[in-house]
Amino acid sequence: xxxxxxxxxxxxxxxxxxxxxxxxxxxxxxxxxxxxxxxxxxxxxxxxxxxxxxxxxxxxxxxxxxxxxxxxxxxxxxxxxxxxxxxxxxxxxxxxxxxxxxxxxxxxxxxxxxxxxxxxxxxxxxxxxxxxxxxxxxxxxxxxxxxxxxxxxxxxxxxxxxxxxxxxxxxxxxxxxxxxxxxxxxxxxxxxxxxxxxxxxxxxxxxxxxxxxxxxxxxxxxxxxxxxxxxxxxxxxxxxxxxxxxxxxxxxxxxxxxxxxxxxxxxxxxxxxxxxxxxxxxxxxxxxxxxxxxxxxxxxxxxxxxxxxxxxxxxxxxxxx
Amino acid sequence: xxxxxxxxxxxxxxxxxxxxxxxxxxxxxxxxxxxxxxxxxxxxxxxxxxxxxxxxxxxxxxxxxxxxxxxxxxxxxxxxxxxxxxxxxxxxxxxxxxxxxxxxxxxxxxxxxxxxxxxxxxxxxxxxxxxxxxxxxxxxxxxxxxxxxxxxxxxxxxxxxxxxxxxxxxxxxxxxxxxxxxxxxxxxxxxxxxxxxxxxxxxxxxxxxxxxxxxxxxxxxxxxxxxxxxxxxxxxxxxxxxxxxxxxxxxxxxxxxxxxxxxxxxxxxxxxxxxxxxxxxxxxxxxxxxxxxxxxxxxxxxxxxxxxxxxxxxxxxxxxxxxxxxxxxxxxxxxxxxxxxxxxxxxxxxxxxxxxxxxxxxxx
Numbered sequence: 001x002x003x004x005x006x007x008x009x010x011x012x013x014x015x016x017x018x019x020x021x022x023x024x025x026x027x028x029x030x031x032x033x034x035x036x037x038x039x040x041x042x043x044x045x046x047x048x049x050x051x052x053x054x055x056x057x058x059x060x061x062x063x064x065x066x067x068x069x070x071x072x073x074x075x076x077x078x079x080x081x082x083x084x085x086x087x088x089x090x091x092x093x094x095x096x097x098x099x100x101x102x103x104x105x106x107x108x109x110x111x112x113x114x115x116x117x118x119x120x121x122x123x124x125x126x127x128x129x130x131x132x133x134x135x136x137x138x139x140x141x142x143x144x145x146x147x148x149x150x151x152x153x154x155x156x157x158x159x160x161x162x163x164x165x166x167x168x169x170x171x172x173x174x175x176x177x178x179x180x181x182x183x184x185x186x187x188x189x190x191x192x193x194x195x196x197x198x199x200x201x202x203x204x205x206x207x208x209x210x211x212x213x214x215x216x217x218x219x220x221x222x223x224x225x226x227x228x229x230x231x232x233x234x235x236x237x238x239x240x241x242x243x244x245x246x247x248x249x250x251x252x253x254x255x256x257x258x259x260x261x262x263x264x265x266x267x268x269x270x271x272x273x274x275x276x277x278x279x280x281x282x283x284x285x286x287x288x289x290x291x292x293x294x295x296x297x298x299x300x301x302x303x304x305x306x307x308x309x310x311x312x313x314x315x316x317x318x319x320x321x
Numbered sequence: 322x323x324x325x326x327x328x329x330x331x332x333x334x335x336x337x338x339x340x341x342x343x344x345x346x347x348x349x350x351x352x353x354x355x356x357x358x359x360x361x362x363x364x365x366x367x368x369x370x371x372x373x374x375x376x377x378x379x380x381x382x383x384x385x386x387x388x389x390x391x392x393x394x395x396x397x398x399x400x401x402x403x404x405x406x407x408x409x410x411x412x413x414x415x416x417x418x419x420x421x422x423x424x425x426x427x428x429x430x431x432x433x434x435x436x437x438x439x440x441x442x443x444x445x446x447x448x449x450x451x452x453x454x455x456x457x458x459x460x461x462x463x464x465x466x467x468x469x470x471x472x473x474x475x476x477x478x479x480x481x482x483x484x485x486x487x488x489x490x491x492x493x494x495x496x497x498x499x500x501x502x503x504x505x506x507x508x509x510x511x512x513x514x515x516x517x518x519x520x521x522x523x524x525x526x527x528x529x530x531x532x533x534x535x536x537x538x539x540x541x542x543x544x545x546x547x548x549x550x551x552x553x554x555x556x557x558x559x560x561x562x563x564x565x566x567x568x569x570x571x572x573x574x575x576x577x578x579x580x581x582x583x584x585x586x587x588x589x590x591x592x593x594x595x596x597x598x599x600x601x602x603x604x605x606x607x608x609x610x611x612x613x614x615x616x617x618x619x620x621x622x623x624x625x626x627x628x629x630x631x632x633x634x635x636x637x638x639x640x641x642x643x644x645x646x647x648x649x650x651x652x653x654x655x656x657x658x659x660x661x662x663x664x665x666x667x668x669x670x671x672x673x674x675x676x677x678x679x680x681x682x683x684x685x
Contacts, residue, residue: 195521255523
C-alpha cells in the first residue's frame with residue numbers, strides 16, 4: 001500500500017465523541033491534529049476508515065448530503081483574519097451561513113439574528129459594519145465564533161482557537177466557548193498545542209504524535225500521571241508560573257521526524273529517553289484499560305487493572321538505547 | 322500628576338546597570354498627528370541578568386527595544402534616555418548605532434524563518450554577522466560559524482552551513498538565529514518572543530539553550546514574552562507593561578507570588594494552569610485600548626474592578642509596594658486592594674461540577 005511518496009498525516013486514528021463532550025487533541029505541529037480535524041468534517045477524503053456523525057457516514061465529496069451534515073458541524077480556526085473575508089463587513093459574514101443554507105428568514109431577519117449573535121459573543125452593535133482589519137485579534141475570533149454558532153451546530157471543531165490571542169483575551173474566548181457550550185450543548189473537538197488550555201476545556205484528552213494517538217484519558221490523569229514517555233516530556237515542558245524553575249524537566253532531543261519517513265517500530269523511539277531494543281522493531285498498539293489508553297511497550301499493564309507509566313528518564317531504571 | 326500621597330516614589334539605584342532606559346517615549350506619525358505609543362518607560366538590566374518583559378500585543382514591549390536600537394524608522398519620534406554601558410543611545414545617528422546593533426546588543430525574533438534570508442545559505446548569513454561584528458572573513462569566519470552552530474546544538478554543523486533556511490525546522494532556524502546573535506558576542510541579548518512559534522518540546526530546548534549560553538557568556542537578556550510561564554521560568558526580574566507603560570516591576574518570585582497591580586493580578590487569574598483545581602478563568606473584561614484612545618488617568622481604569630474616581634485623575638507612577646524595596650507598581654489604589662487575595666485557589670471548582678453534571682445528563 002505504502003508507496004514512496006506517501007505522507008501518512010494521520011495513521012489509524014480512532015476516537016469517539018459523546019454528545020456534549022469536549023475531546024481535547026494535543027500534540028506538536030505536524031502530528032496530524034489539524035488533518036484529523038479536516039477528516040472529521042469531511043473536508044478531506046480518508047485513505048481508509050470512516051467518520052460517523054450521528055449514525056451517518058460523513059461523505060468527503062461535496063454532495064448535498066455533506067452540505068446538510070456540515071450545517072451541524074462547524075469549525076473555528078486559529079487565524080481568524082485568514083478565516084474571514086477582508087472585504088465584507090463582519091455582520092454580513094456572520095449572517096452568511098443563513099444565506100448559504102437558505103434559512104433564517106428575510107434579509108432583515110438574518111441581520112437581526114446576526115446582531116443577536118454578535119451580542120452573544122461579546123461584540124458591540126456598532127461594530128457590525130466593521131471590516132476584519134478594523135478589529136482586534138480577540139474580536140475577530142469572536143466573529144468567527146459567532147459565524148460558527150449561527151447554525152447552532154452540534155459539533156464544533158476548534159483548531160487552536162486561542163493560540164493567536166493575548167492572555168486576557170484568551171481567557172475571555174475560553175470562557176465564552178464554555179458558556180456557549182453549556183447553553184447550546186455542542187460537542188467539540190478541541191485542538192491545541194497548549195496543554196493548559198486543553199485541560200481547561202476538555203473532558204477527555206488524546207495526545208497525538210506523528211499521526212497516531214499515543215495516549216488518551218481524562219485530562220487530570222493524562223496531565224498529572226502521564227503514561228507515555230512523550231506525554232511525560234510534553235507535560236514537563238509546559239512552562240508554568242507556579243515555581244517550576246529547575247524542576248524535573250524532560251528535554252527531548254531532536255525534532256519530530258518527517259512524517260514522510262516515519263521511523264520503524266515505535267515512531268517515537270528515536271527521541272524517546274527510555275526506549276529499549278524492542279521499541280525499534282515492534283510498533284506498539286493503543287491498548288485500553290478503563291478510561292485510559294496508551295501506546296507504549298514500557299507502559300505496561302499493572303497487575304490489577306490500569307497501567308503503570310513508562311519509567312521516568314531521570315529514574316534511570318532502564319538504559320536508553 | 323496625582324498619586325496617593327503615602328506612596329513612596331520608586332527610585333532605582335543607579336548601580337551597575339548594563340542598560341538603563343528612563344522616560345522613553347515614542348510617538349508615531351500617523352499623517353496629521355502623532356500618537357504616543359510609549360509614555361515614559363523605565364527599564365533597566367544588570368549584567369548577566371534576565372529581565373522578563375510581559376504584556377499583551379500593543380503594550381509596547383517590543384517597541385521599547387526597537388526604539389532603543391533606532392529601528393522604528395522615520396515615522397517615529399523617540400525621546401527620553403537609554404544608557405547602554407554609560408553611552409546614551411537615544412539620538413545617535415544610524416551610523417553610530419550600527420556599532421551597537423547586532424554586536425554588543427543582539428536581537429532575536431519570534432519567527433526565525435522570516436528573519437533569515439531565504440535565498441542565502443545558513444553559513445553565509447552567520448559569516449556576514451561575523452564579518453560585520455568581528456571582522457572575520459574566509460576560513461576563519463567559516464570555522465567560527467561552524468563552532469557557533471555546534472554551540473547552539475545543531476548536529477552536523479559543517480553540513481548545515483551549506484543548507485538554506487527552508488531545509489531546517491523552526492527550532493533549528495531559531496538556533497541559527499541565536500548563533501547569529503552570538504556572532505557579535507553581545508553583552509545584551511534582546512529575545513523577542515523567541516519560542517512563541519515553536520512546539521513545546523522545542524521551546525524547552527531553546528529556553529535551556531538560552532539559559533546555558535547566558536551562564537557561559539554572562540550576557541544580560543531582555544526576554545520579551547506574552548507567556549507568563551516562560552517568563553516565570555527564565556526571568557530574574559519582570560517588568561509588566563500595559564498600554565505603553567511599565568505598570569509593575571519586581572523580582573520574578575515576588576511578581577508571581579504577590580502580584581500587586583490589578584492588571585498583573587488579572588493576567589495571572591486569566592491563565593489556565595496544568596495543576597490545581599480547574600476553575601473558571603478570570604478574564605479581564607474589555608480589550609487593550611488603542612494608543613490613540615487611552616482613558617484619562619490610569620490606562621487600565623476602564624477594565625479594572627478596583628477603579629475609583631481618583632484613578633481618572635492622572636496616570637499613576639510607579640510606587641513601591643508596601644514593605645518590599647524591589648517591587649513597584651503604578652496604581653494609586655495599591656493600599657486599598659493590597660489585602661484582597663487573588664481568589665483563585667479559594668474558589669470552588671464550579672466549572673468541574675457543572676461539567677460533570679452536563680455530561681451525565683447527556684450520557685444517561
